[in-house]
Amino acid sequence: MAARSRDGSTIARAPGGSSPRGSTSRSRALGQRLGFVLLGLASLVVVVPILLVVITIVAKGEAAIDWEFLSAMPRSGMKEGGILPAIVGTLLLTLGTALAAVPIGVGGAIYLSEYARDNALTRSIRLAIVNLAGIPSIVYGLFGLGMFVLFLRFGTSILAGSLTLAIMTLPIVISTAEEALRAVPTEFRTVVLSLGGSRWQAVKTVVLPQAMPGIITGVILGLLRAAGETAPILFTAAAFYLPRLPHSPFDQTMALPYHLYVISTQVPGMPESVKFGTALVLLALVLSMNVAATVIRRRFRRKRTW
Amino acid sequence: MVSGPAVKIRFEDVRYAYGGVEVLKGVTFEAPDRAVTVLFGPAGGGKTTLMRLANRLNDLVDGTRFSGHVLLDGEDVYAPGADVQRLRRRVGMVFALPLPLPGTIRENVTAGPRLAGQRDRSRLDAILERSLERAALWAEVKDRLDDPAARLSGGQQQRLCVARSLAMEPEVLLLDEPTSGLDPISTAKVEDSLASLKTECAIVIVPHSVQQAARIADRSAFLLMGELVEWSDGKDLFTAPKDKRTEEYVTGRFG
Numbered sequence: 088m089a090a091r092s093r094d095g096s097t098i099a100r101a102p103g104g105s106s107p108r109g110s111t112s113r114s115r116a117l118g119q120r121l122g123f124v125l126l127g128l129a130s131l132v133v134v135v136p137i138l139l140v141v142i143t144i145v146a147k148g149e150a151a152i153d154w155e156f157l158s159a160m161p162r163s164g165m166k167e168g169g170i171l172p173a174i175v176g177t178l179l180l181t182l183g184t185a186l187a188a189v190p191i192g193v194g195g196a197i198y199l200s201e202y203a204r205d206n207a208l209t210r211s212i213r214l215a216i217v218n219l220a221g222i223p224s225i226v227y228g229l230f231g232l233g234m235f236v237l238f239l240r241f242g243t244s245i246l247a248g249s250l251t252l253a254i255m256t257l258p259i260v261i262s263t264a265e266e267a268l269r270a271v272p273t274e275f276r277t278v279v280l281s282l283g284g285s286r287w288q289a290v291k292t293v294v295l296p297q298a299m300p301g302i303i304t305g306v307i308l309g310l311l312r313a314a315g316e317t318a319p320i321l322f323t324a325a326a327f328y329l330p331r332l333p334h335s336p337f338d339q340t341m342a343l344p345y346h347l348y349v350i351s352t353q354v355p356g357m358p359e360s361v362k363f364g365t366a367l368v369l370l371a372l373v374l375s376m377n378v379a380a381t382v383i384r385r386r387f388r389r390k391r392t393w
Numbered sequence: 394m395v396s397g398p399a400v401k402i403r404f405e406d407v408r409y410a411y412g413g414v415e416v417l418k419g420v421t422f423e424a425p426d427r428a429v430t431v432l433f434g435p436a437g438g439g440k441t442t443l444m445r446l447a448n449r450l451n452d453l454v455d456g457t458r459f460s461g462h463v464l465l466d467g468e469d470v471y472a473p474g475a476d477v478q479r480l481r482r483r484v485g486m487v488f489a490l491p492l493p494l495p496g497t498i499r500e501n502v503t504a505g506p507r508l509a510g511q512r513d514r515s516r517l518d519a520i521l522e523r524s525l526e527r528a529a530l531w532a533e534v535k536d537r538l539d540d541p542a543a544r545l546s547g548g549q550q551q552r553l554c555v556a557r558s559l560a561m562e563p564e565v566l567l568l569d570e571p572t573s574g575l576d577p578i579s580t581a582k583v584e585d586s587l588a589s590l591k592t593e594c595a596i597v598i599v600p601h602s603v604q605q606a607a608r609i610a611d612r613s614a615f616l617l618m619g620e621l622v623e624w625s626d627g628k629d630l631f632t633a634p635k636d637k638r639t640e641e642y643v644t645g646r647f648g
Contacts, residue, residue, distance in 0.1 A: 274490075275492070275495070277450060278494055279504070281448065281486040281558075282505035282508055282558075283478045283505060283508060283561065284478070284504075284505075284508040285478060296495070
């Protein structure tokens, strides 16, 4: 490619006989190459942090990972033993978030995409969703404290934490699910209607199954964020130190992100490996959810016929 | 059409506007039972709109204005309390582009009866075979009924859509340029199947050419810019048009 452009510039000079034209095209080619290099560097900048984060955490935390670390209660001021309650707590909080956010979010998306007409009410709902997505997570935490912990008297509990995380997750679930529903061609709905089906039958039998990969992706993206958040559970669910598994939704719980914060900042003399080991577990959990989302999406997409 | 066949669908002074633009300007017209009625004319004349009004597919479109009546067997399909889903089971529709639903050939053809609550396996199998037979597709697909419908050729997909409509045993079959994307052989197959279908139901079709209109019409109507210029039984419109505009169109002077 490079050789050809060099030849090309000499040929271009010959018929016109003007050397300026050749040098312009050469400098243009040079400028273009420089541009590509800069753009390439810019995209490299994205890759570097993720690699550094993963490598550092794996290198420093890997030593801490063993069966005991994953399956035992913390001992001696969390410096020894395992992080089982934090793992279980995060899984339960994520499950609770899913149970609340998925039906409401997908239901809302179905309404907005399939039934809502373009009027003032619909527009204000959309505005609310956009704004909900922009609220800082600590504000959700305070809202959860006031609403679920105190007003509804759920106490500091998995229930209150899950609901708080669910509200934070809702905008992501609704907007991605709505987008997935809208991507299903209108014609499919028309066909179902023309066969005497109802609008709900069109949604249930054709639109929803076709939109499923997109919806699942949105749900998992939302849950990923919920699983890794600290601020919303700070006042609503998280326990500083609770070396047992929760018994009911009204129990407090330890959770990985908060546990990481606690052992990194609040406990003096914490071994490096425990901190990085905890981070590694959290990272692995989140990344494996991400991989699961990709696999599910691929599998569904292969079955798609349009 | 000698002894005046029963009227199946009657459009009565149908006016329809979409976004302030008048698409149909007072169309009055009848389609007889057990015959092929051809609605032809240049693009933008309101043919598709007229068809979609007959089974109320335009109900969900915003910003429209509709007046007049559409009568099926003498009953106004827009009467308050009229059952829209029942109407659409009686009046089937095939669209210009083949639109198979996601899923297999079997699932596509039996979609209508299943939506209507038919669960009986042997009943559905009987419907499947009969509908594909009537759409002249059975021989080609009988060994791969559980293949994805999307794997069929365009012509086969369009006949699949015809079969899907026929599975509802419709009283009226609306066909909107059903052969527009098809090769001549597939087109001939679709036209042949129409000839036998018209013994069982009323067919209203928007043809994809004047030649096709002339080939298949028992009654034809010329629609121009939202206005029904003229209609007649038999092939008169193509051999002896009364209106100058019809003549100019069928002789190819515009369109």
